[in-house]
Amino acid sequence: MTGIILVALFILLLFLGVPIAFTLGIVAFVGIWMLDSLPLQVVMQSMFSGLESFILLAIPLFILAANIMNQGKISEKLINLAVSMVGHIRGGLAQANIVVSMFFGGISGSAQADTAGVGKILIPSMIKEGYSKSTAVGTTAASSTMGMLIPPSIPMVVYGSVTSVSVGQMFLGGVIPGLLMGVAMMALVGFISKQQNYPRHERVSMKDIGKNFLTCIPPLLTPVIILGGIIGGFVTPTEAAIIACGYALILAMFVYRTITLKDMPAIVYDTIRLSSLTLFALATATALGHLFSYYRVPDLIAGFFEDNFSSVGFFLIAVILLFLFVGMFLDAIPAMILFVPIVLPASEALGVDPVHFGSSL
Numbered sequence: 001m002t003g004i005i006l007v008a009l010f011i012l013l014l015f016l017g018v019p020i021a022f023t024l025g026i027v028a029f030v031g032i033w034m035l036d037s038l039p040l041q042v043v044m045q046s047m048f049s050g051l052e053s054f055i056l057l058a059i060p061l062f063i064l065a066a067n068i069m070n071q072g073k074i075s076e077k078l079i080n081l082a083v084s085m086v087g088h089i090r091g092g093l094a095q096a097n098i099v100v101s102m103f104f105g106g107i108s109g110s111a112q113a114d115t116a117g118v119g120k121i122l123i124p125s126m127i128k129e130g131y132s133k134s135t136a137v138g139t140t141a142a143s144s145t146m147g148m149l150i151p152p153s154i155p156m157v158v159y160g161s162v163t164s165v166s167v168g169q170m171f172l173g174g175v176i177p178g179l180l181m182g183v184a185m186m187a188l189v190g191f192i193s194k195q196q197n198y199p200r201h202e203r204v205s206m207k208d209i210g211k212n213f214l215t216c217i218p219p220l221l222t223p224v225i226i227l228g229g230i231i232g233g234f235v236t237p238t239e240a241a242i243i244a245c246g247y248a249l250i251l252a253m254f255v256y257r258t259i260t261l262k263d264m265p266a267i268v269y270d271t272i273r274l275s276s277l278t279l280f281a282l283a284t285a286t287a288l289g290h291l292f293s294y295y296r297v298p299d300l301i302a303g304f305f306e307d308n309f310s311s312v313g314f315f316l317i318a319v320i321l322l323f324l325f326v327g328m329f330l331d332a333i334p335a336m337i338l339f340v341p342i343v344l345p346a347s348e349a350l351g352v353d354p355v356h357f358g359s360s361l
Contacts, residue, residue: 153171
C-alpha cells in the first residue's frame with residue numbers, strides 16, 4: 001500500500017510541474033515519514049552523504065568553465081567555424097548546430113551550458129531562415145545531449161562517483177560513441193532537410209575555413225588538455241576541471257579579451273544556480289535510493305535482470321530501454337543515482353565491462 005501511495009504521489013507531483021529534484025525529495029521524505037523504523041533525519045543524512053565526494057567538485061567547475069566560454073563569446077567563434085565547415089550542405093544551420101555541439105561538448109561537459117550557449121544564437125537564426133520552431137529547438141536540445149558522451153562529461157563524473165570506475169577511462173570510452181551519435185544526427189537532419197527543402201549557405205573557401213579553425217584552436221585544445229592530464233595520470237578529474245576554468249579564463253580575458261573582472265560575479269552566480277540544480281537533484285535522488293534500499297527494490301530489479309537476461313546483448317538492450325523509459329521522467333543524473341547501483345551487479349555478473357556499461361546508458 002505504501003508503495004502505491006508513493007508512486008501516485010510521484011506521478012501527481014510530476015503532473016503538477018514540480019521540479020524533479022523537489023519531487024524526489026518530497027517522495028523520499030513522505031516515504032521515510034510513513035515508516036516507523038526510520039527517523040526523518042535519515043533524509044538529510046542521505047542527502048549530505050550523497051554529496052560527500054571530492055570528485056563531485058568537478059561538476060560546478062566544468063559548468064564554470066562552460067559559462068566563461070559562453071560569456072566570452074567563444075561559443076560564437078565555434079559556431080562560425082561549424083557554419084563554414086558544413087553550412088553549404090542542405091539544412092546547413094541545423095548541421096552546424098550539431099557540429100558545434102560536438103565542439104562545445106568537448107569543452108563544457110554540460111548539456112545545459114551547451115543549450116544556453118548555442119541555442120540563444122542558432123535557434124533565432126534557424127527560425128529566421130525558415131526552419132520550424134520545433135525543428136530549431138529540437139535540433140538544439142537533441143544535439144546538446146552529446147555533451148553527456150563527449151569528454152569531459154558531467155554525467156560520467158557522477159557515474160564514476162557512484163561506481164568507483166575511473167573517470168579518465170569513462171571519458172576515453174565516450175569519444176567514439178559521442179562522435180557516432182553526432183554523425184547519426186547529421187544523417188537524420190540531412191534526410192529531413194531534403195524533404196523540407198531547408199536552405200543552405202554558400203560554400204566557404206578552404207582559406208576562410210582555415211582562418212576560422214586557427215581562431216578556434218585554443219578552445220578546441222580544452223578537451224585535449226583535460227583528457228591528456230587525466231589519462232596521463234597528472235591530474236584528477238577535479239583538478240582537470242580547475243585547469244579548464246583557468247584555461248577558459250585566460251582565453252576569455254587575455255587572448256580574445258571578451259570579458260573583464262566586472263563580468264565574473266554574473267558568471268559565478270549563473271554557475272552556482274546551474275550547479276545547485278544538478279547537485280540538489282543528486283542529493284534528493286540519494287535519499288530516495290535509501291528508501292528504495294529499505295524496500296529491497298534494488299534486489300528485486302537486479303534479480304529480475306539476472307533471471308531473465310542471460311545474454312549480454314539482450315541485457316544491454318533491456319537496460320537501455322529501462323533508462324529510455326526512466327529518462328522520460330528523470331534527468332540523467334538522478335536516474336544514474338537511483339538505477340545504476342541496481343543494474344550494475346547484474347552487468348558485472350554477465351562480464352560486461354563497467355566502462356562499456358556506463359557508455360551505453
